[in-house]
Each structure stands twice: as C-alpha cells, then as structure tokens.
Amino acid sequence: MTRPLDPVEELLRVVLGLTDCLVFEFDAEGRYLAAWTSSDSLLAAPREAFLGRRISEVMDPATAALTLESIQRVLTRGQPDRFEYSLELEGGRRWFSADAMLVPQRPGVAFMVRDITRQKTLELSLLQADRLAALGTLAAGVAHEVNNPLGYIASNLNFIEEEMAEVQQALAGTPGTEGLALTLEECSEALAEVRQGTTRIHNVVGDLKTFARGEDICSGEERADVRRALEMSINMAMPELRHRARMVLQAEEVPPVRGSESRLGQVFLNLLLNAAQSIPEGAPGKNTVEAHVRAEEHNVVIEIRDTGQGIPPENLKRIFEPFFTTRPAGVGTGLGLAICHSIVIAMRGEMSVESTVGKGTCFRVRLPTA
The missing domain is CATH 3.30.565.10 (Histidine kinase-like ATPase, C-terminal domain)
Known part of the structure; x- marks a missing residue:
C-alpha cells in the first residue's frame, strides 16, 4: 500500500511538475535516500530499483564518480557544487546539470538535476556551424589553389591525347611499327587513368565546397x-x-x-x-x-x-x-x-x-x- 505524501512532498511534486527538474538525496557513501520527480521518463532505472543502493550500482562509472566527488566536496566545504553529465535513455542521449547542496535537518546531500538537452543541442549546433564556416573558408582557398594547376594539367592532357591520336593514325598500316603502336596504346590507357585521377581530385574539392556551403549538386538534366x-x-x-x-x-x-x-x-x-x-x-x-x-x-x-x-x-x-x-x-x-x-x-x-x-x-x- 502506497503511503500518503506529506504536505511538503506534495508541494515539491507540484513544483517539479512545472519544471524539468529531478531531486535526489544521497548519504555520504553515495546511497540513494530519496528521489522526487514529475516523471520517471528521465530516470536511468525505476525508482524502486535504486532507492537504498549505491549510485555506483545504478549509474555508469563516470557519472557515479562525478556524483561521489561532488558529495564529498559539499560535505567537506559546506558549499554548493555543480557538474554536468549525460545519459543514454530510451528516447536517446540526454544532458543534465546537477546542483548539489546541504539541506538543514536532512541526513545527506541533495541534488537538483535539470534536463539541459535543448541547451546542449543548441551549443553543439552553434559549434558545428562555426566549424562549418571555417571549413567553407578553407575549402574555398583549397579549391582555388588546387583547381588552378588542375586546369593546366587537364589542358595538357587534352593536347597530349590529341597529338597521340594523330601519331597513332599516321602509324596505322605502316610496316614495322606494331611495337610502337602498342606502346602508344598503353600510353593512351595511362593518360586515361591520369584524367580519371584529376577528375577525382576536382570532385573531392567540389564535395568539400558542397558540404560546407550547401550547394545544389542535383542537376535537373544530369x-x-x-x-x-x-x-x-x-x-x-x-x-x-x-x-x-x-x-x-x-x-x-x-x-x-x-x-x-x-x-x-x-x-x-x-x-x-x-x-x-x-x-x-x-x-x-x-x-x-x-x-x-x-x-x-x-x-x-x-x-x-x-x-x-x-x-x-x-x-x-x-x-x-x-x-x-x-x-x-x-x-x-x-x-x-x-x-x-x-x-x-x-x-x-x-x-x-x-x-x-x-x-x-x-x-x-x-x-x-x-
């Protein structure tokens, strides 16, 4: 049978229902003494599964270590403490900010935990946007420096291919030139591979520009x-x-x-x-x-x-x-x-x-x- 909530707990649940916060209480050894939440969806485990147990038995080692260190700092200094951590929950990874503090006439350390996933997502998006902007500037410079030599390489390849075609045509049917004709054919194949390589370099540079600047690479006719x-x-x-x-x-x-x-x-x-x-x-x-x-x-x-x-x-x-x-x-x-x-x-x-x-x-x- 579920015990009735006292007025303070009832008020706390009402307040938590208006926020995205969770409140936990730990003893000095990191055991869960109590937990108050508006919803269990942000808990790493069901409430009945962790109350009375050490946090190291419930949470991942990194988060448990952060929590235990915070408990010791609060108990030693008597001052509030704060840290951030993340958890992989059923709906995906969530980020949290935990504020630890002593509570008068309570046996342990209380933690108010806020879900800061939206804030972290925005921070990561801004960081990514900044890096993409830097990448766009870098890509433009790389494209300029690489495309210039690629231009005259491609032009020279065209010239060589045209001249070799004329030589092959002139040698066609000439007795005693079979070996030279075979060599020219092999050179033509090698030039084709070189052309493929230059096209590849050009496309890689173009891909960087496309990714960084969002250019449309879907031609309606291609x-x-x-x-x-x-x-x-x-x-x-x-x-x-x-x-x-x-x-x-x-x-x-x-x-x-x-x-x-x-x-x-x-x-x-x-x-x-x-x-x-x-x-x-x-x-x-x-x-x-x-x-x-x-x-x-x-x-x-x-x-x-x-x-x-x-x-x-x-x-x-x-x-x-x-x-x-x-x-x-x-x-x-x-x-x-x-x-x-x-x-x-x-x-x-x-x-x-x-x-x-x-x-x-x-x-x-x-x-x-x-």
Missing part, C-alpha cells in the same frame, strides 16, 4: 548510371578490399537517377572503404562485402553490406553528424559519411544504416529515378 558508378567505385576500392573480404556484386538493370554520377561514385567509394576498414586484414575467405542494386517502385535502392565489427548503438545515432568519428585523432576527420549523406540528400534521396555489433553493417541509399 543523369547518373547507378550500376556504372558502383562498378567504378568497386574497382577503385579493390586494393583495400582484397586483403580483407570477398567482394560480391548483385546488380539488376535499373533506370538512371537524377544527379551527378561522379559524386554518386564518391558516395559508393566511401561506403566501400568504410566496409573494408571495419574488417581486419588476413581472412578474406571468411568475410564478405556485398553490394546490391535493385529497382523499387520509383526508386533505385543500393545496399552495401559487410561482415565487419559493426557499430555500437550509441554511435549509430550520430553516424552522419559532421566531425563525429570513432577513429583516433589524425586518422579520421568525421566528414566522410556526413559528405555522403549531404550528397544523397541533394540528389533527393535517403540514406540510412543498420548495424549489429560483431555481425556487420548495412548502409542503404534510396534514390528517385529520373
């Missing part, structure tokens, strides 16, 4: 062959893939989609490299990276699956956030998937991810047909 873009990306990713997994391609004949084929190739290449890097080297026979292409009503669906280590749920929610990366400092910028996501959105498409730790990941791109 059409992209999904299968061709995917096959090109697989060829480019094979040096990274072949030592880690078997590559499996299952592609139906699908209609073209609206947008840039080269940028779509950028998306596929990034996803393939991410898939490869999630699988350790040395056992390609035991792992696979699969690419599936199919038509679905008025869309083309592309799935890239791997049997890698998978993505933890707490990271899965932030996977497309700019600058979010789980790689060590200096290894990843946290922009790869964010750029891919922005390219797909600009092509009026959708991008999603499913993952299970220890089993693998599936990235799904859905694009409207042209």
